[in-house]
Structures are given as structure tokens and as C-alpha cells.
Amino acid sequence: MAFNSADTAAFKNVWVFCEQRQGVMMPTTFELISEGRKLADELGVELCGILLGDNVDGIANELGGYGADKVYVYNSPLLKDFTTDAYTKVIVEAVEEFKPEVLVFGASNIGRDLAPRCAARLHTGLCADCTHLDIDMPNYKGFLKEVSTLPAERIEKLGTVMINREPHSVERDLKMTRPAFGGHLMASIICPRFRPAMATVRPGVMKKREFDAAKAESVEILHPAFNLTAEDIKTEVVEVVKAAKKMVDLIGADFIVSVGRGISKDVEKGIALAEELAEVLGGVVGSSRACVDSGWISADHQVGQTGKTVHPKVYVALGISGAIQHKAGMQDSECIIAVNKNENAPIFEVADYGIVGDLFKVVPLLIESIKAAKEAK
Numbered sequence: 001m002a003f004n005s006a007d008t009a010a011f012k013n014v015w016v017f018c019e020q021r022q023g024v025m026m027p028t029t030f031e032l033i034s035e036g037r038k039l040a041d042e043l044g045v046e047l048c049g050i051l052l053g054d055n056v057d058g059i060a061n062e063l064g065g066y067g068a069d070k071v072y073v074y075n076s077p078l079l080k081d082f083t084t085d086a087y088t089k090v091i092v093e094a095v096e097e098f099k100p101e102v103l104v105f106g107a108s109n110i111g112r113d114l115a116p117r118c119a120a121r122l123h124t125g126l127c128a129d130c131t132h133l134d135i136d137m138p139n140y141k142g143f144l145k146e147v148s149t150l151p152a153e154r155i156e157k158l159g160t161v162m163i164n165r166e167p168h169s170v171e172r173d174l175k176m177t178r179p180a181f182g183g184h185l186m187a188s189i190i191c192p193r194f195r196p197a198m199a200t201v202r203p204g205v206m207k208k209r210e211f212d213a214a215k216a217e218s219v220e221i222l223h224p225a226f227n228l229t230a231e232d233i234k235t236e237v238v239e240v241v242k243a244a245k246k247m248v249d250l251i252g253a254d255f256i257v258s259v260g261r262g263i264s265k266d267v268e269k270g271i272a273l274a275e276e277l278a279e280v281l282g283g284v285v286g287s288s289r290a291c292v293d294s295g296w297i298s299a300d301h302q303v304g305q306t307g308k309t310v311h312p313k314v315y316v317a318l319g320i321s322g323a324i325q326h327k328a329g330m331q332d333s334e335c336i337i338a339v340n341k342n343e344n345a346p347i348f349e350v351a352d353y354g355i356v357g358d359l360f361k362v363v364p365l366l367i368e369s370i371k372a373a374k375e376a377k
């Protein structure tokens with residue numbers, strides 16, 4: 001029977017696109033598999049990974065360790081390097097064959113390219129750049145009570161929407177939440193009329209589960225037949241050139257020292273102080289967008305809505321005012337320390353420790369005392 005994305009009852013299971021590059025799984029994949037496990041449990045269905053590449057069976061089991069029940073593996077020399085044409089064709093055909101009800105991608109460059117094209121071919125909806133996903137209504141309502149300004153009684157009444165003038169229960173719909181209007185609003189979006197419900201999810205937002213070695217052993221690996229020829233691919237990857245510069249690993253860091261426009265008095269010194277503080281803490285340097293836009297630091301350091309979402313053990317904000325778009329990327333840090341000369345700066349609203357003062361005076365004292373404490377050990 002022809003594929004019909006509007007026949008919602010025909011779709012089952014949660015799928016995660018498992019992004020690998022040159023045979024190495026991208027860390028976001030494990031975050032998405034972990035989150036996918038939660039969604040699949042809430043729906044009472046299986047969690048499946050879809051993995052494309054050339055000879056990638058060796059990395060498929062790992063997905064089981066983070067919660068996948070099954071992995072659909074598509075191996076071909078034509079899938080070795082990512083091309084939009086080849087990956088779209090294989091994923092679309094797989095979805096048409098197996099009909100998952102939810103399909104999630106990482107919001108990486110590849111995911112952002114691939115997911116909308118697949119959604120258009122499948123004639124379904126895609127919510128891009130999500131920061132939160134829910135199925136279960138009580139969980140979703142709990143989330144809204146925690147983060148939204150909606151009155152509790154209004155939240156409690158949520159659960160039904162009108163579709164084609166008929167009431168529709170959103171009980172089994174994927175609730176996809178993402179920042180909207182420049183981060184001033186959070187919007188929750190559903191795709192009630194078509195399947196799969198598709199989302200891209202920001203890297204670093206979802207938490208990775210503990211690795212379960214037994215589950216990695218027992219995950220079912222499948223190799224469905226598929227059709228892909230060189231004629232399907234209109235582009236040719238001539239060479240893969242890795243960036244010569246090492247990008248800062250903000251997402252994996254336990255300690256981040258971020259600089260903001262407050263360093264403007266002496267940018268070089270401000271960054272040097274942040275680097276020194278990061279070094280004594282064993283961490284890395286991040287920044288607000290203001291510093292990136294001013295050309296003081298490269299974009300891979302940016303934390304926030306249009307930068308990276310981080311949750312380190314300790315986040316130190318130096319001369320950062322705490323705009324909503326910055327806070328969106330760091331407010332889930334375990335401990336936030338802010339240094340700002342304005343005692344009314346909004347960053348202090350999310351800070352566990354606030355130091356009102358000039359960062360150029362405060363940071364050298366912090367470095368000195370951390371070094372002294374380390375030596376005293």
C-alpha cells in the first residue's frame with residue numbers, strides 16, 4: 001500500500017538518526033538515544049536507531065548501551081561520507097517501510113540539512129532546534145509548571161486541541177519545545193495530523209544515560225535491503241578536510257569560564273585572565289555572543305541560544321549581563337558564579353555565587369586563592 005503520512009495509526013516506535021562521521025559516532029547521538037529511550041517508554045514502544053555509513057556495524061552495539069532496542073544499519077560505500085541526496089533517499093525509504101511514529105535528529109550541520117528534506121519528502125512536520133521533548137502529559141505539565149508563566153490551573157486543563165473542528169487528544173503526540181521570538185518565548189509544537197513527528201534537537205541539551213554493557217550486547221542489529229546507486233547522488237565528496245584549529249569542547253567541559261562585553265576595557269587582558277582561571281580550574285573558555293560579534297573570540301566559544309548549551313559542574317560568568325539568550329545556554333549548570341560590577345545585572349538571578357566588582361580586580365584574586373588552596377592540599 002502506498003505510504004500515507006496522514007494514516008497516523010499505521011506508525012509505531014521511536015527512531016533516532018545516529019550520526020557518525022568517518023566511523024565515529026557523534027556524541028549527540030548518545031544524548032538523543034538516551035532521550036529517545038524516555039519517549040519510547042512513555043509510548044510503550046521500541047526505540048530504534050537508524051545508522052548509515054560504510055562498514056559501521058562495529059559502532060552499532062554502543063547504541064544499545066544507551067537504550068536502543070534495535071539498530072537499522074545501512075552500509076554502502078556510497079554512504080561513507082554524508083551527502084544529502086544519498087542519506088535522504090535511504091532514510092525516506094526506511095521510514096516508508098517501517099513507519100516510525102517519532103523520528104529525531106541532532107541539530108548538527110548534517111541534521112539541519114537532512115531532517116527538513118526528509119520531512120518534506122515524507123509530507124510531515126518538523127520542529128527544528130528543540131530543547132525539550134515530552135510525550136507523557138503529566139511530565140509535560142510538570143515541565144510547564146517549572147518553566148512557564150502560565151497559571152497552574154490553565155496548564156492542568158491542557159490536553160485537547162481542535163483538528164478539522166474535531167477534538168483531538170494530544171496524549172500520544174510528541175510535545176516539541178523550542179525557543180521562539182529570539183528566545184523570549186518557549187513554544188511547544190505538536191504534529192497531530194501526520195507521522196512521523198520529526199524534530200531536530202540541539203546538541204548538549206539532552207542528558208546521556210549511564211552506559212549499560214549488557215544492553216549493548218543484546219541490542220538487535222538489522223540490515224534491511226535498500227536501493228541506492230551512484231546516479232542517485234548529484235554531489236561528489238572529493239576530500240574531507242578537518243578544521244586545522246582545534247575547536248573548544250564546551251559541551252564536554254566540567255568547568256567553563258566565560259567572558260562577556262565586560263572585558264571591553266582591555267580585551268586581551270580579559271581573555272588572558274579567563275584563560276588562566278580556566279586553566280587552574282581544569283576547564284575551558286566560553287563567551288557571550290557580544291564578544292563573538294565584536295571579533296574578540298571565535299564563534300565556537302559562544303554559549304547561549306545561538307551558541308552551545310552547556311551544563312558544566314561550574315560556570316563562571318565574567319562581565320556578562322545575563323541576557324535571556326545567554327542564560328538559555330548555561331542556566332542548567334550545576335553551580336554558577338558571576339562577576340559583574342553592576343549589582344542589578346540579571347546574571348545574578350541565576351547565579352549561586354555573585355561577586356559584585358571589577359573582573360580585572362576580582363579574577364586575579366580568584367586565581368591566587370584557587371592556586372593557594374591547591375597547594376595547601
Ligand SMILES: Cc1cc2nc3c(=O)[nH]c(=O)nc-3n(C[C@H](O)[C@H](O)[C@H](O)COP(=O)(O)OP(=O)(O)OC[C@H]3O[C@@H](n4cnc5c(N)ncnc54)[C@H](O)[C@@H]3O)c2cc1C
Binds near residue numbers: 308360
Ligand atoms: C536571536 C538572538 C540570539 C542571541 N543568541 C545569543 C547567544 O547565543 N549567546 C549570547 O550570549 N547572546 C546571545 N544574544 C545576544 C544577547 O541578547 C546579549 O546581547 C548578549 O548576551 C550580551 O552579551 P554580554 O552580556 O557580554 O554584554 P552586555 O549585555 O553588554 O553586558 C556586559 C556586562 O558586563 C558588565 N561589566 C562591564 N565592565 C565590567 C567589569 N570591568 N567587570 C565586571 N563586569 C563588567 C556590565 O555591568 C554588563 O552587565 C542573542 C540575541 C538575539 C536577538
